[in-house]
Amino acid sequence: MEEDIDTRKINNSFLRDHSYATEADIISTVEFNHTGELLATGDKGGRVVIFQREQESKNQPHRRGEYNVYSTFQSHEPEFDYLKSLEIEEKINKIRWLPQQNAAYFLLSTNDKTVKLWKVSERDKRPEGYNLKDEDGRLRDPSMITMLRVPVLRPMDLMVEATPRRVFANAHTYHINSISVNSDYETYMSADDLRINLWNFEITNQSFNIVDIKPANMEELTEVITAAEFHPHHCNTFVYSSSKGTIRLCDMRASALCDRHSKFFEEPEDPSNRSFFSEIISSISDVKFSHSGRYIMTRDYLTVKVWDLNMENRPIETYQVHDYLRSKLCSLYENDCIFDKFECVWNGSDSVIMTGSYNNFFRMFDRNTKRDVTLEASRENSKPRAILKPRKVCVGGKRRKDEISVDSLDFSKKILHTAWHPSENIIAVAATNNLYIFQDKVN
Amino acid sequence: MLGRGLKRKLSDYEENMAGLSSAFDSSRNLPYSLKRQLVLNMCLTKLQTYKMVVEPNLHRSVLIANTVRQIQEEMRQESSQQPVNVCPIENSLLMVSDDDMSSAISSILKDLDFMEDISPPTSLVPAGDDEPKSPESTCLKLEDDRQDLKGAECVFGSFEISNSTSYLKDLAIDDIFEDIDTSMYDSDFCVPPLMTPRPPSSATEETLKTFPSCNSSSANNIPICRTDLSELDHIMEILVGS
Numbered sequence: 297m298e299e300d301i302d303t304r305k306i307n308n309s310f311l312r313d314h315s316y317a318t319e320a321d322i323i324s325t326v327e328f329n330h331t332g333e334l335l336a337t338g339d340k341g342g343r344v345v346i347f348q349r350e351q352e353s354k355n356q357p358h359r360r361g362e363y364n365v366y367s368t369f370q371s372h373e374p375e376f377d378y379l380k381s382l383e384i385e386e387k388i389n390k391i392r393w394l395p396q397q398n399a400a401y402f403l404l405s406t407n408d409k410t411v412k413l414w415k416v417s418e419r420d421k422r423p424e425g426y427n428l429k430d431e432d433g434r435l436r437d438p439s440m441i442t443m444l445r446v447p448v449l450r451p452m453d454l455m456v457e458a459t460p461r462r463v464f465a466n467a468h469t470y471h472i473n474s475i476s477v478n479s480d481y482e483t484y485m486s487a488d489d490l491r492i493n494l495w496n497f498e499i500t501n502q503s504f505n506i507v508d509i510k511p512a513n514m515e516e517l518t519e520v521i522t523a524a525e526f527h528p529h530h531c532n533t534f535v536y537s538s539s540k541g542t543i544r545l546c547d548m549r550a551s552a553l554c555d556r557h558s559k560f561f562e563e564p565e566d567p568s569n570r571s572f573f574s575e576i577i578s579s580i581s582d583v584k585f586s587h588s589g590r591y592i593m594t595r596d597y598l599t600v601k602v603w604d605l606n607m608e609n610r611p612i613e614t615y616q617v618h619d620y621l622r623s624k625l626c627s628l629y630e631n632d633c634i635f636d637k638f639e640c641v642w643n644g645s646d647s648v649i650m651t652g653s654y655n656n657f658f659r660m661f662d663r664n665t666k667r668d669v670t671l672e673a674s675r676e677n678s679k680p681r682a683i684l685k686p687r688k689v690c691v692g693g694k695r696r697k698d699e700i701s702v703d704s705l706d707f708s709k710k711i712l713h714t715a716w717h718p719s720e721n722i723i724a725v726a727a728t729n730n731l732y733i734f735q736d737k738v739n
Numbered sequence: 740m741l742g743r744g745l746k747r748k749l750s751d752y753e754e755n756m757a758g759l760s761s762a763f764d765s766s767r768n769l770p771y772s773l774k775r776q777l778v779l780n781m782c783l784t785k786l787q788t789y790k791m792v793v794e795p796n797l798h799r800s801v802l803i804a805n806t807v808r809q810i811q812e813e814m815r816q817e818s819s820q821q822p823v824n825v826c827p828i829e830n831s832l833l834m835v836s837d838d839d840m841s842s843a844i845s846s847i848l849k850d851l852d853f854m855e856d857i858s859p860p861t862s863l864v865p866a867g868d869d870e871p872k873s874p875e876s877t878c879l880k881l882e883d884d885r886q887d888l889k890g891a892e893c894v895f896g897s898f899e900i901s902n903s904t905s906y907l908k909d910l911a912i913d914d915i916f917e918d919i920d921t922s923m924y925d926s927d928f929c930v931p932p933l934m935t936p937r938p939p940s941s942a943t944e945e946t947l948k949t950f951p952s953c954n955s956s957s958a959n960n961i962p963i964c965r966t967d968l969s970e971l972d973h974i975m976e977i978l979v980g981s
Contacts, residue, residue, distance in 0.1 A: 382794045470797060489797045518805055520798050539802055572778040572810065576802045623764055630760035630781060635799050 323726035325713055329393040329401065332717040335363055335724055336403055337731055338388025342372040344405055344458075346416060347733075363733055367416055369458035372407040384409050390475050392484070402461070404484060408471040411486050413462035413497065421449040467493050467503045474524045480531040487524035487536060490517075494548075506554045507536060507546065522637075523583045533558075535585070535592055541578030543594060543603065561592075561603050563610045573625040573634065581637035586646040587718075593649055595640040598622060600651050600661065615661045615668065618653045620691045620702045633707050644719045652711025655700065656727045657687060673711060673725045673732040684734065773978055775810055782807045 325338040335347040348366035375384040385408055394402040400417035425447040430436050470488035477484045485494050485506070492507035507524075511517055520539045527533035532548045544557035565574065577597035584593045592603045594611075598619060601611035617638075621628060628634040633654075640651040652658045653670070661668045670687045690699040713726040721736030763769060763777055782803045789795035 380794075517801055520801050522798065539798055572775065572806060575805055575809070579798075579802060626760040626763035626778070626781075627757070629778075630757055632799075635796075635802070 321729040323713060323729060323731060324387050324389060325391050326715040326724045326726050326731070327391045327393060327403075328715050328717050328724070329403075330395045330718060332719060332722065334366065334393070334401060335715065335733070336391045336393065336405075337724075337726065338371065338391050338405055339729075340385075340387045342370055342374070342386030342388060342407065344369055344371045344388060344391065344403075344414070346401075367456040367458055369414070371405045371412060371414065371460075372410065375409075389472060392475050392477050394477055395481060397481075404475050404477065406472050406475050406486065409465065409468055411464040411472070411475060411495070412460050413464075414458050415461045416456060416458045419455045419457060420451060420453075422452040423447045424450050462497065462500050464495055464500050464503070467495075473522060476524060476526045476534065478526045478531050479529055483531075485524060485526065485534065487521050489520040492521065492524055492534075492536060492554075504552070506548060506552070508553065508555065522580050525583055525585055528585050528587060528589045530589070535583055537580035537583040537594060539579040540575065541580055541596060543580065543583060543592065545605065559605070559608050561608045561611075563601070569622070571625060573629055576629065576634055577625065582639040584640060584642060586642050587644065588646055591646070593640050593642060595638050595651055597634060597636075597638075600640050600649060602649070602663065613663065615649070615659075617651055617659055618657075618689070620689055624702070628707070631707065633710075636710055636712065638710075638712050639714060641714055641716045643716045643721070650714055650716060650723065652714055652725070654707050654710050655705040656709040656711060657689075658711045658714060658725055671734075673727045673730070674709075675730070775813070776978070779807065779810045782810075 322340040323337050324340055325336075327336050328334070329336070333349050335349075337345050337347075339345075344367075345365060346367045347363035349361040349363050352361050371388060372386040374386045376382075377384055387407055388405050389408065390404075390406050392404045394404070396402075400415050403414050403416070405412055405414060424431065425445050427441060427444060427447075428436060428438075464486070468486065468488045468491065470490050472486050472488050474487040475484060476487075483494055483496050485492055486503075487493075487507075490508065490510040491505055493503040494506045495503045507521070509519065509521060518540070522537050522539055524534060524536035527535075533545065534548070535543055535545045537543045541562065543561040545559035545561070546554035547558045548554060550556070550558065565578075580594045580596050582595040585591070586593065590605060591612075592605065594601050594603065595617075598617060598621060600615045600617060602613040602615075603611045625634060638652050640649060642649055647664055648660055648662050650658060650660045656673045657670050658673060659668060659670050670689070671684045672687050685698075688696075688699045689705070690696065690701050695701050709727065711725055711727055715724040717723070723734050725732040725734065759777055760781065763774055785803050786800065786807070789800055
């Protein structure tokens with residue numbers, strides 16, 4: 297994509313001295329809400345930070361709405377499971393917004409075991425003039441009350457409060473990797489390694505198990521669920537991906553337990569690319585429906601694939617994210633990088649897809665022009681309002697200026713989480729504990 | 740040197756593995772069986788490490804176990820295709836050219852260069868692992884008694900094909916799943932036959948028994964091996980014997 301991209305850095309308010317990357321601040325999920333007005337991030341310390349886009353002002357029309365911190369709250373705390381004697385991490389695995397139905401905003405956030413529904417609401421007025429209490433809240437002496445008055449609402453400084461409205465706990469033996477809100481806005485699903493549960497937002501003490509791939513004998517286990525998502529329009533349809541590189545589409549109308557898929561998407565293996573690590577790199581780390589609902593996109597270790605829902609035997613498009621890593625698989629296996637779970641996102645019109653890579657690089661692929669670009673999210677290379685420069689990784693032979701050789705890539709700087717505004721060209725990129733927001737320069 | 744009985748630090752081991760894996764990636768001439776053995780070793784190391792963690796990552800464990808199964812299956816098919824009385828390892832070694840072998844060895848030696856103490860690397864599965872679950876017995880510690888270098892006892896002894904039918908039980912890979920599955924309603928986890936035990940046949944036993952002799956004889960067949968370089972010899976045994 298040759299278009300110029302205006303860059304703008306945002307540092308989280310909780311970011312400390314940037315030379316330290318403290319564990320608690322590593323961003324673990326990023327998600328725009330349905331209008332793009334809000335951007336939520338979850339981190340390893342169980343916190344959620346929500347950014348809100350500034351209203352565009354008439355005074356500064358050239359300045360697009362910037363994102364500022366709107367609310368910060370602690371969503372999950374570390375827990376200890378005494379029965380199994382293990383610690384439950386507070387890291388937020390996923391955040392999903394509900395569509396806005398009233399003045400308040402609702403989102404789901406989950407860690408490994410528990411999903412919570414949070415209500416984020418504004419308070420900018422305060423009632424004053426109570427009869428029985430004075431302004432400090434102390435009870436007034438009844439004998440001093442001589443007249444009756446009606447309390448009035450007076451403006452106050454804007455306060456944004458987040459309150460937990462529902463806690464959906466104790467339904468997952470294994471670690472939750474995905475949550476997805478259904479298009480009926482009444483139900484949602486949560487998926488762990490072996491099971492998927494369907495919840496009603498109003499009911500927290502029970503959920504329906506709709507997928508269970510746990511074998512009777514755990515020794516026969518060869519496949520786990522890696523991601524799941526509801527269809528954007530059909531509330532009976534969802535997909536889930538597996539560690540063997542397959543995607544199953546299920547219809548909840550068919551039966552209560554969706555163990556039999558309606559469609560099974562799998563690409564036959566390319567024998568020329570076979571290696572000891574073939575299965576590991578085929579494991580799908582993310583699956584996303586297109587906004588249209590016609591396609592699904594999957595991310596495995598080296599590629600992003602687009603599948604047509606009507607064709608199960610192979611993807612319609614395959615994009616190489618960082619094929620130069622194919623010859624480094626053993627080293628990447630040794631240092632566990634081969635297990636990194638990259639996410640992928642569609643843009644609002646489903647014409648461009650984006651995913652992250654190493655060295656703080658992220659990639660965009662234009663499905664129509666077939667052009668792709670590699671960009672970098674880093675402080676050194678981006679100044680506010682500067683144009684992002686495309687980067688290039690040199691595979692072998694002569695390294696040109698500005699190119700980076702494969703061996704100099706920093707594998708600790710990985711971009712796993714990215715998000716794209718639902719309608720505009722604004723992207724959010726999480727690089728370890730830094731959040732970058734890039735906007736398309738428009739005159 | 741061998742016999743000093745010094746415990747090798749875990750970090751040394753990790754450095755070695757990093758060196759070996761980059762040798763795997765960069766060397767085109769590394770024999771296939773060697774690569775396969777290296778990958779197998781790495782897999783088993785990881786699984787062993789996961790056993791020490793209270794709650795191992797199920798996704799990773801499954802992927803690694805599948806890789807191990809795949810390699811096991813391949814090895815099993817290979818050994819079953821070989822003529823009964825011939826040591827398959829020896830065969831494959833002889834088929835590799837001397838140049839290939841020496842370049843493979845030199846690249847591996849370069850990576851192992853920093854290894855001062857050429858005592859056997861940590862035995863990933865202590866022999867006679869009575870209590871596979873106890874952390875002390877499963878940690879990566881040096882097996883002092885496994886100093887026998889005649890080739891009969893390869894350092895990665897448990898990885899030998901000869902022991903493959905039983906070592907998986909010794910290795911107790913099953914325990915990683917057992918630790919994960921703790922729901923009281925789930926059935927107890929039992930030993931997984933990661934590799935189906937074959938009915939013992941005399942031919943098979945014979946083949947398996949010839950392995951130790953294969954190690955020493957094949958070591959002698961490689962021109963680069965010299966007895967005065969006991970380090971080289973030892974490394975050869977690691978590469979060849981397993």
